[in-house]
Amino acid sequence: MRHIISVLMENEPGALSRVVGLFSQRNFNIESLTVAPTEDETLSRLTVTTIGDDRVIEQITKQLNKLIDVVKVVDLSEGDHIERELMMIKFKANGQMRAEIKRTADIFRGQIIDITPNTYTVQLVGSSEKLDAFITSLGNTCIMEVVRSGVSGISRGEKVLAV
Amino acid sequence: MELLSGAEMVVRALRDEGVKYIYGYPGGALLHVYDALFQQNEVEHVLVRHEQAATHMADAYARATGKAGVALVTSGPGATNAVTGIATAYMDSIPMVVITGQVMSFLIGEDAFQETDMLGISRPIVKHNFSVTRAEDIPSIIKKAFYIAQTGRPGPVVIDIPKDMTAPTERFPYEYPKSVKLRSYSPVTKGHSGQIRKAVDMLLAAKRPMIYTGGGVIMGDASRELIELAHLLNYPVTNTLMGLGGFPGTDGQFVGMLGMHGSYEANMAMHHSDLILAVGARFDDRVTNGVDKFCPTARIVHIDIDPASISKTIQADVPIVGPAKVVLDDMIQLVKESKKRPDAEAIAAWWKQIDEWRARHGGRYRTDDSELMKPQQVIEMLCKVTEGDAYVCSDVGQHQMFAAQYYKYNKPNRWINSGGLGTMGFGLPAAMGVKMNFPNEEVVCVTGEGSIQMNIQELSTCKQYDIPVKIICLNNQSLGMVRQWQDMNYESRHSQSYMNSLPDFVKLVESYGHVGIKVTKYSELESAMREAFAMKDRLVFMDIMVDPFEHVYPMQVPRGSMRDMWLSKTERT
Numbered sequence: 126m127r128h129i130i131s132v133l134m135e136n137e138p139g140a141l142s143r144v145v146g147l148f149s150q151r152n153f154n155i156e157s158l159t160v161a162p163t164e165d166e167t168l169s170r171l172t173v174t175t176i177g178d179d180r181v182i183e184q185i186t187k188q189l190n191k192l193i194d195v196v197k198v199v200d201l202s203e204g205d206h207i208e209r210e211l212m213m214i215k216f217k218a219n220g221q222m223r224a225e226i227k228r229t230a231d232i233f234r235g236q237i238i239d240i241t242p243n244t245y246t247v248q249l250v251g252s253s254e255k256l257d258a259f260i261t262s263l264g265n266t267c268i269m270e271v272v273r274s275g276v277s278g279i280s281r282g283e284k285v286l287a288v
Numbered sequence: 289m290e291l292l293s294g295a296e297m298v299v300r301a302l303r304d305e306g307v308k309y310i311y312g313y314p315g316g317a318l319l320h321v322y323d324a325l326f327q328q329n330e331v332e333h334v335l336v337r338h339e340q341a342a343t344h345m346a347d348a349y350a351r352a353t354g355k356a357g358v359a360l361v362t363s364g365p366g367a368t369n370a371v372t373g374i375a376t377a378y379m380d381s382i383p384m385v386v387i388t389g390q391v392m393s394f395l396i397g398e399d400a401f402q403e404t405d406m407l408g409i410s411r412p413i414v415k416h417n418f419s420v421t422r423a424e425d426i427p428s429i430i431k432k433a434f435y436i437a438q439t440g441r442p443g444p445v446v447i448d449i450p451k452d453m454t455a456p457t458e459r460f461p462y463e464y465p466k467s468v469k470l471r472s473y474s475p476v477t478k479g480h481s482g483q484i485r486k487a488v489d490m491l492l493a494a495k496r497p498m499i500y501t502g503g504g505v506i507m508g509d510a511s512r513e514l515i516e517l518a519h520l521l522n523y524p525v526t527n528t529l530m531g532l533g534g535f536p537g538t539d540g541q542f543v544g545m546l547g548m549h550g551s552y553e554a555n556m557a558m559h560h561s562d563l564i565l566a567v568g569a570r571f572d573d574r575v576t577n578g579v580d581k582f583c584p585t586a587r588i589v590h591i592d593i594d595p596a597s598i599s600k601t602i603q604a605d606v607p608i609v610g611p612a613k614v615v616l617d618d619m620i621q622l623v624k625e626s627k628k629r630p631d632a633e634a635i636a637a638w639w640k641q642i643d644e645w646r647a648r649h650g651g652r653y654r655t656d657d658s659e660l661m662k663p664q665q666v667i668e669m670l671c672k673v674t675e676g677d678a679y680v681c682s683d684v685g686q687h688q689m690f691a692a693q694y695y696k697y698n699k700p701n702r703w704i705n706s707g708g709l710g711t712m713g714f715g716l717p718a719a720m721g722v723k724m725n726f727p728n729e730e731v732v733c734v735t736g737e738g739s740i741q742m743n744i745q746e747l748s749t750c751k752q753y754d755i756p757v758k759i760i761c762l763n764n765q766s767l768g769m770v771r772q773w774q775d776m777n778y779e780s781r782h783s784q785s786y787m788n789s790l791p792d793f794v795k796l797v798e799s800y801g802h803v804g805i806k807v808t809k810y811s812e813l814e815s816a817m818r819e820a821f822a823m824k825d826r827l828v829f830m831d832i833m834v835d836p837f838e839h840v841y842p843m844q845v846p847r848g849s850m851r852d853m854w855l856s857k858t859e860r861t
């Protein structure tokens with residue numbers, strides 16, 4: 126099953142490589158990975174999406190917790206949570222495709238963030254599934270470039286991941 | 289406050305940490321540190337002949353005392369030579385602090401002379417590593433390194449110090465921190481009381497219980513508690529290779545080592561048990577054999593300080609995260625307070641069954657009429673001559689298994705070997721590290737003619753520092769453990785497992801200034817060994833010719849259950 130694991134860690138050089146290294150060393154899979162500093166500049170927050178059975182996910186969280194630079198770990202998928210991913214996607218936009226792309230982007234609540242006579246660049250935010258659906262609905266033929274941020278997540282309600 | 293340079297702070301911090309010996313080898317990146325070492329006489333430096341040996345010496349000191357050993361190596365090749373030793377300590381959860389020199393900080397990343405990314409190289413084989421980016425941080429980093437290495441699940445810590453951080457021209461106020469606190473690291477100090485209660489109820493209700501303990505009892509200083517609990521309950525105890533000595537080898541409740549080369553009775557008892565109390569042991573694949581067939585009728589209580597060791601390979605029914613010493617102590621109290629007693633009838637029947645297994649195999653090996661010695665006989669003789677009280681430091685191979693099976697360890701921290709990584713070349717430097725710190729104890733290196741040649745240059749270090757260890761070389765003229773697998777799985781095609789052109793070990797050790805004794809007949813073994821051990825202040829190398837065709841038994845059948853074993857070349861369970 127797919128899990129979203131959020132990690133709060135020391136904002137220090139080397140911390141990220143420890144996390145990434147752990148995944149390859151222990152043969153855990155990484156689907157996507159995002160990392161950025163938090164409001165507390167000594168901490169950064171990393172979100173990793175991974176796939177594994179319960180035993181593997183349990184090992185992932187335990188092994189992450191063992192890293193000295195890791196302050197807290199939570200498997201967001203265990204509770205109610207919101208996941209978002211940002212995508213920028215550049216289309217070859219000629220003739221009737223121009224209108225088609227605009228219409229589809231509107232349906233998905235995407236924004237056109239760059240225009241040239243031959244291209245459109247669309248920005249879309251949502252769950253990974255929604256981004257996939259957007260790509261599928263327009264087909265592959267007119268896509269020139271896709272950039273995805275990887276998944277970030279947060280728990281619903283009062284629950285927070287903080288020190 | 290005193291002003292010290294970075295180099296002086298390194299040495300002073302080690303002194304303030306209570307370090308007596310550091311093991312190392314100098315080089316460009318460390319010259320400032322070596323100069324600071326020269327100008328004091330509180331921390332003694334031991335000059336090895338290869339950096340790998342420095343790490344093994346530090347590691348063995350830790351295995352014998354529970355305190356972190358210290359190695360000091362230069363950047364580049366010095367650091368990479370230390371890698372095997374760091375990995376060896378990591379795999380066996382041994383506390384160690386390794387200080388590596390590094391090129392000047394402003395040269396890092398420029399492929400400077402003798403630059404290697406030691407943080408990157410060591411990352412998967414350390415508990416943690418540090419790079420010094422401000423000289424004034426040196427005392428606090430060293431303090432943290434010892435704290436991390438020695439607490440929780442112990443492990444090696446690397447501190448990488450760029451040369452400019454140790455420059456004698458820059459001085460800083462020095463103070464060694466009294467304590468450290470890390471918000472992201474707080475090892476558990478107690479087990480969950482509800483879980484412990486549940487575990488004790490299960491223990492007292494068991495009909496075929498087994499206590500299976502490992503290196504966590506040794507490094508966690510929990511031997512006394514283990515013995516008390518086991519005696520209170522009269523339950524059988526088995527140890528992993530790393531756990532030997534945690535429970536006395538001559539105690540009637542000890543059923544031997546378990547696992548791939550475990551005793552027949554230990555493996556049979558594990559397979560048939562209904563409750564396993566695992567303490568500081570990590571269900572290694574050399575113990576469990578095929579995990580899907582592992583102990584089908586047993587429920588499992590698992591005590592470990594590292595939650596990641598629990599349910600990693602075998603699912604635990606009652607996980608208890610905590611230090612073995614404290615958790616076992618809680619269990620002892622609960623057993624004493626409980627109105628329930630173990631089921632006497634069931635336990636008696638269980639012991640009857642175990643004694644039958646003991647009688648059936650019980651550590652048998654065949655001696656034939658020829659004068660050719662069996663390696664097992666040599667170890668039994670060693671145990672007799674040293675009265676079972678020596679520190680035995682082993683290399684890796686068949687001789688290691690014989691030393692584990694036939695020497696009876698009655699105290700913890702005296703059986704010192706590389707189990708997780710299985711590092712050939714560990715034995716001699718390990719024995720040296722122990723002997724330097726326990727000069728009045730008998731310290732033995734059990735080795736093979738293959739392993740000893742991996743760090744034989746250390747005979748020179750032994751001369752320089754007068755380290756009179758006794759080396760027992762079981763010379764079977766082959767890489768015996770490899771040959772055994774080739775005999776069993778490759779129709780005896782002995783690909784590269786024969787050691788040709790062996791040196792004359794007696795002459796070799798003599799050229800290093802030591803004593804060599806060659807033994808070819810069993811009838812001469814005892815007197816030769818007594819003669820060797822009588823030379824208290826000399827290093828003696830005993831080159832003992834043993835049967836080159838002997839195998840280690842029992843040996844579990846690959847991917848079978850614990851009870852599937854070869855008992856000799858022809859007998860199988």
Ligand SMILES: Cc1cc2nc3c(=O)[nH]c(=O)nc-3n(C[C@H](O)[C@H](O)[C@H](O)COP(=O)(O)OP(=O)(O)OC[C@H]3O[C@@H](n4cnc5c(N)ncnc54)[C@H](O)[C@@H]3O)c2cc1C
Nearest residue numbers: 502503504508529530547548549568570593612707708710
């Ligand atoms: C040639 C060869 C053959 C081998 N054959 C065998 C064999 O037949 N049988 C065998 O057993 N091994 C064998 N081994 C060794 C094997 O590879 C493993 O190293 C060994 O089984 C691991 O021992 P352990 O489970 O005690 O764990 P260790 O590696 O000693 O780990 C200790 C465990 O205790 C925990 N711990 C540490 N401190 C504490 C504390 N204070 N409180 C609680 N828990 C703590 C740690 O978290 C860890 O989980 C062999 C090795 C070689 C080289």
Ligand SMILES: Cc1ncc(C[n+]2csc(CCOP(=O)(O)OP(=O)(O)O)c2C)c(N)n1
Nearest residue numbers: 685686687710712736737738739767768769
């Ligand atoms: C550094 C290293 N290289 C290779 C091995 C693989 N290996 C395990 S046992 C063994 C043979 C050891 O031979 P020897 O030291 O003569 O001991 P014996 O088995 O003959 O008692 C080898 C090559 C190892 N464990 N370590």
